[in-house]
Amino acid sequence: MESILSKYIKVSPNEVKVWFKAASVGDFHENGGACVKYRDKQIAVFNFKRKGQWFACQNLCPHKMEMVLSRGMLGDENGIPKIACPMHKKTFSLETGENLNGDLDAIATYPVKIENDFVYIGFSE
Amino acid sequence: MKTIIVVGNGMVGYKFCEKFISKKGSENYKLIVFGEEPRPAYDRVHLSEFFENEDAKALELAPVSWYVDNNIDLITNERVTDIHRSGKTITTAKEREFSYDYLVLATGSVPFVPPIKGVEKEGVFVYRTIEDLEGMLAYAAKLKKTKPNAKAAVLGGGLLGLEAGKAVMDMGLEPHVVEFAPKLMPRQLDSRSSKVLQLKLESIGINIHLSKATNQILGNGTITGMEFGEDDTLNVDMLVVSAGIRPRDEIAKTCDLEMGVRGGIVVNNKMQTSDEAIYAIGEVALYNQMIYGLVAPGYEMAEVAAEHILGKDTVMSSEIDMSTKLKLIGVDVASFGEPFMPAAKGHSILFEDKTKSLYKRINVSHDGKKLLGGILVGDATDYNMLHQIYLNGMAIPENPEDLIIGARGEGGASFGSAMDLPDTAQICSCENVTKGTICGVIENGSCENFAEVAKCTKASTSCGGCKPMVVDLVNETLKSLGKEVKNSVCEHFDYTRQELYGIIKVKRLTSFDETLDACGKGDGCEVCKPVVAAIFASLYMDTANKEDVIQDSNDKFLANIQRNGTYSVVPRIPGGEITPEKLIIIGEVGKKYNLYTKITGGQRIDLFGAELNDLPAIWKELIDGGFESGHAYGKALRTVKSCVGSTWCRYGLDESVSFAIELEERYKGLRSPHKLKGGVSGCIRECAEARGKDFGVIAVEGGWNLYVCGNGGATPKHALLLTEKVDNETCIKYLDRFLMYYIRTAAPLMRTAAWLDKLEGGMEQLKKIVVKDSLNIADELEREMQFLVDAYECEWKQAIENENTKKRFNHFVNSDDRDDNLVFVPMREQKMPEHWGN
Ligand SMILES: Cc1cc2nc3c(=O)[nH]c(=O)nc-3n(C[C@H](O)[C@H](O)[C@H](O)COP(=O)(O)OP(=O)(O)OC[C@H]3O[C@@H](n4cnc5c(N)ncnc54)[C@H](O)[C@@H]3O)c2cc1C
Numbered sequence: 001m002e003s004i005l006s007k008y009i010k011v012s013p014n015e016v017k018v019w020f021k022a023a024s025v026g027d028f029h030e031n032g033g034a035c036v037k038y039r040d041k042q043i044a045v046f047n048f049k050r051k052g053q054w055f056a057c058q059n060l061c062p063h064k065m066e067m068v069l070s071r072g073m074l075g076d077e078n079g080i081p082k083i084a085c086p087m088h089k090k091t092f093s094l095e096t097g098e099n100l101n102g103d104l105d106a107i108a109t110y111p112v113k114i115e116n117d118f119v120y121i122g123f124s125e
Numbered sequence: 126m127k128t129i130i131v132v133g134n135g136m137v138g139y140k141f142c143e144k145f146i147s148k149k150g151s152e153n154y155k156l157i158v159f160g161e162e163p164r165p166a167y168d169r170v171h172l173s174e175f176f177e178n179e180d181a182k183a184l185e186l187a188p189v190s191w192y193v194d195n196n197i198d199l200i201t202n203e204r205v206t207d208i209h210r211s212g213k214t215i216t217t218a219k220e221r222e223f224s225y226d227y228l229v230l231a232t233g234s235v236p237f238v239p240p241i242k243g244v245e246k247e248g249v250f251v252y253r254t255i256e257d258l259e260g261m262l263a264y265a266a267k268l269k270k271t272k273p274n275a276k277a278a279v280l281g282g283g284l285l286g287l288e289a290g291k292a293v294m295d296m297g298l299e300p301h302v303v304e305f306a307p308k309l310m311p312r313q314l315d316s317r318s319s320k321v322l323q324l325k326l327e328s329i330g331i332n333i334h335l336s337k338a339t340n341q342i343l344g345n346g347t348i349t350g351m352e353f354g355e356d357d358t359l360n361v362d363m364l365v366v367s368a369g370i371r372p373r374d375e376i377a378k379t380c381d382l383e384m385g386v387r388g389g390i391v392v393n394n395k396m397q398t399s400d401e402a403i404y405a406i407g408e409v410a411l412y413n414q415m416i417y418g419l420v421a422p423g424y425e426m427a428e429v430a431a432e433h434i435l436g437k438d439t440v441m442s443s444e445i446d447m448s449t450k451l452k453l454i455g456v457d458v459a460s461f462g463e464p465f466m467p468a469a470k471g472h473s474i475l476f477e478d479k480t481k482s483l484y485k486r487i488n489v490s491h492d493g494k495k496l497l498g499g500i501l502v503g504d505a506t507d508y509n510m511l512h513q514i515y516l517n518g519m520a521i522p523e524n525p526e527d528l529i530i531g532a533r534g535e536g537g538a539s540f541g542s543a544m545d546l547p548d549t550a551q552i553c554s555c556e557n558v559t560k561g562t563i564c565g566v567i568e569n570g571s572c573e574n575f576a577e578v579a580k581c582t583k584a585s586t587s588c589g590g591c592k593p594m595v596v597d598l599v600n601e602t603l604k605s606l607g608k609e610v611k612n613s614v615c616e617h618f619d620y621t622r623q624e625l626y627g628i629i630k631v632k633r634l635t636s637f638d639e640t641l642d643a644c645g646k647g648d649g650c651e652v653c654k655p656v657v658a659a660i661f662a663s664l665y666m667d668t669a670n671k672e673d674v675i676q677d678s679n680d681k682f683l684a685n686i687q688r689n690g691t692y693s694v695v696p697r698i699p700g701g702e703i704t705p706e707k708l709i710i711i712g713e714v715g716k717k718y719n720l721y722t723k724i725t726g727g728q729r730i731d732l733f734g735a736e737l738n739d740l741p742a743i744w745k746e747l748i749d750g751g752f753e754s755g756h757a758y759g760k761a762l763r764t765v766k767s768c769v770g771s772t773w774c775r776y777g778l779d780e781s782v783s784f785a786i787e788l789e790e791r792y793k794g795l796r797s798p799h800k801l802k803g804g805v806s807g808c809i810r811e812c813a814e815a816r817g818k819d820f821g822v823i824a825v826e827g828g829w830n831l832y833v834c835g836n837g838g839a840t841p842k843h844a845l846l847l848t849e850k851v852d853n854e855t856c857i858k859y860l861d862r863f864l865m866y867y868i869r870t871a872a873p874l875m876r877t878a879a880w881l882d883k884l885e886g887g888m889e890q891l892k893k894i895v896v897k898d899s900l901n902i903a904d905e906l907e908r909e910m911q912f913l914v915d916a917y918e919c920e921w922k923q924a925i926e927n928e929n930t931k932k933r934f935n936h937f938v939n940s941d942d943r944d945d946n947l948v949f950v951p952m953r954e955q956k957m958p959e960h961w962g963n
Contacts, residue, residue, distance in 0.1 A: 045938075
């Protein structure tokens with residue numbers, strides 16, 4: 001279980017080495033999420049239309065280790081964009097990955113960019 | 126800088142640290158904490174929750190970072206072995222030495238294991254630490270593989286033993302509780318209440334063996350049974366010993382501190398031992414010649430010791446309250462004050478209703494003015510209030526029996542509100558928070574709602590038992606200040622669900638963003654989105670396909686998400702009636718997609734373990750076979766359960782199956798504040814258990830009786846009679862009105878029973894509204910319901926017919942691969958998700 005978690009490490013914009021072309025913008029529901037496969041990783045990508053922003057994070061919820069965050073609900077807590085896990089409603093900041101309603105470990109977040117109507121996710125390897 | 130060494134990082138040792146660092150002057154002390162267990166302190170009181178989720182972290186009282194942030198050195202996995210009083214040092218099992226100025230012993234206790242021959246055998250456990258539970262789980266899992274109907278016994282029928290009994294039952298073992306005394310919970314209950322409890326426990330499947338002295342544990346290396354006397358044995362495959370506790374006082378012996386005859390470290394009312402620099406708190410401390418096996422006295426000891434070290438002269442209460450409420454087991458049990466009382470001190474009032482497994486006893490002083498104690502079994506709703514009346518010596522009604530059977534006449538409560546308590550009344554005994562403190566933080570403006578009060582005073586943050594009372598105090602205080610008490614939905618909507626329902630209806634809002642713009646702020650969240658989605662459904666019969674991103678987890682994929690992220694599939698089987706052909710179709714689908722199948726309590730079939738990708742194909746086959754969505758995933762009508770009725774049954778008075786089908790077809794797809802269940806029985810034998818449902822219809826001579834607002838679950842409630850002897854049409858008319866009125870006015874996630882509790886005027890008022898139409902809204906309610914009934918569409922049919930909605934069931938957007946993280950293991954010829962950590 002540790003080994004799955006250790007696959008996911010936060011990537012900051014300045015650490016990006018590979019921009020992975022994931023799918024076209026139209027494949028993502030507005031204000032919803034979808035899961036992208038990159039090598040052996042599962043990445044949850046969110047089209048936070050209401051904020052006009054895109055976010056990406058690990059699909060793995062660190063609470064029960066299920067690959068489900070992309071199926072969660074978007075929202076904000078005092079302005080911080082967050083994702084609520086569909087299993088037990090643990091919420092995580094999409095900016096820092098921090099668990100907002102508990103003491104779980106932070107989730108890894110990844111940069112997203114949109115170019116020519118395509119969604120790219122930034123990885124360091 | 127002075128050093129305080131705390132030995133033991135359990136509940137009380139932790140509380141000592143928490144209290145100490147919050148006090149003025151603590152910055153001049155360094156805290157070093159030793160814990161023998163491998164992890165930081167956790168919530169032992171809620172230990173049994175570990176069985177539900179195996180989540181040790183969730184029980185943690187504070188993360189390791191808390192100790193670091195507060196400059197506390199926490200050393201886990203290291204036992205303190207010796208105290209050298211003359212040099213003020215201690216040594217540990219790793220032979221390290223540390224000096225102290227003050228030493229606080231919070232070493233707790235160990236389960237007492239009676240010296241029975243054979244207790245060392247494999248399969249015998251105690252119940253105290255996370256490691257104990259892990260051992261039990263592993264053993265039970267192993268057992269079940271070779272022996273599907275394995276049995277487990279618990280030695281000891283006390284508070285903890287019963288909790289352990291429930292735990293082994295939940296592990297899938299046949300539970301037996303073995304008690305030496307002739308009654309259960311001998312320290313808290315009298316014989317009658319213990320009998321009531323016993324019957325109730327037996328009815329939920331726990332076997333009780335009283336007056337049994339265990340001579341020997343049988344088995345060759347591994348337990349196979351228990352022997353009580355000649356020819357009196359019980360075959361069991363596992364045993365949990367829960368026969369009381371013994372203080373862990375061995376390190377005090379090594380340095381000659383004064384000890385009790387039967388163990389425990391003697392302390393004075395400042396928690397000092399016979400050595401002034403050494404304190405003892407929690408279950409190891411012998412205060413007033415007693416060991417207190419409850420957390421609340423331990424917390425008070427922690428407070429006293431912390432204050433005393435800092436130079437204050439706070440002392441421990443001279444009388445310790447041992448009132449308790451049993452948790453978890455699914456039956457209310459509580460005892461407070463003097464549960465049994467010698468006739469010399471006062472008289473007792475008893476109320477017993479065997480048909481309802483109900484027993485209440487109060488003990489009242491001779492002059493009839495004071496409540497001295499009591500026992501509640503079967504219904505402990507009034508425990509908090511009775512306990513407070515006892516603790517504060519408050520005046521009781523002229524007819525003390527009103528306290529347990531309620532004032533006769535129009536529904537009034539026999540005791541006033543929590544506001545009548547004195548300011549000094551201790552509302553939260555775990556955290557020692559008084560009524561004055563709770564009301565005070567609201568009066569001075571620092572808090573405005575329950576969540577803030579809990580955060581700031583810590584009330585209700587430990588066992589949570591006092592929460593209803595704290596909520597009442599908060600609301601009443603707000604009201605008294607002229608502030609509106611609002612159960613607003615969340616930070617994004619400053620309205621209650623009922624208000625939001627009204628706004629959406631009047632403004633004809635139809636999307637979430639539109640609603641936020643019209644009357645909310647921010648971007649919404651996981652609380653308000655499903656609430657708004659449900660309102661759209663209740664007003665316009667919008668299905669979950671319309672705006673899937675605001676649906677709750679299950680609605681979003683029209684299926685129930687399960688432990689490993691797979692889903693379950695439940696086709697509707699109205700009234701539980703199904704043809705052999707349709708049964709075969711379900712069987713074929715189950716086989717083809719390798720699903721675990723089980724009959725549900727609502728008379729239908731649940732297919733588990735479906736992967737997200739497969740859901741549309743599975744439903745295509747079911748829909749082609751004539752099935753529709755069963756809405757098992759929604760806060761919506763689930764099933765209308767039926768008995769076979771006069772069609773076949775020789776006692777049946779009417780066609781219960783036909784009527785159940787009619788009702789289920791009428792209300793299918795109806796979304797509501799919480800799930801809705803119905804039942805129809807063909808006679809008063811009530812085989813459909815209709816009175817355990819939100820609405821229940823029972824055939825009697827002359828028509829149907831309609832009952833409403835019942836439920837099973839954690840707080841079972843029988844539905845109450847709304848109207849008698851009506852025909853089908855009238856029954857439906859009243860049901861339409863009742864359901865619509867509930868949908869309009871209930872708070873989110875409030876079942877009908879809880880809603881009725883909150884409805885001013887209760888059942889009488891509901892009858893007036895529904896039957897007499899006192900609010901003059903009956904026509905409107907019926908019209909609204911008819912609109913919803915006419916607008917029904919199967920949402921699974923919608924979902925698979927539209928390529929765009931179908932897309933959301935792919936696990937990946939950029940690949941057709943499945944989730945490779947899923948692992949299933951075999952289970953009785955079917956499959957189940959693998960446990961994490963296996
Ligand atoms: C299953 C269960 C359910 C319970 N339910 C309730 C309830 O509903 N209500 C209630 O009030 N109480 C309940 N209790 C009792 C409650 O948990 C205890 O009263 C409370 O934990 C006592 O706290 P403590 O700190 O004194 O002891 P503990 O929590 O046992 O902590 C003592 C710690 O000290 C450590 N230790 C011991 N010796 C040494 C040493 N020499 N060096 C280093 N470390 C040492 C131990 O390993 C342990 O971690 C329950 C207990 C159990 C087991």
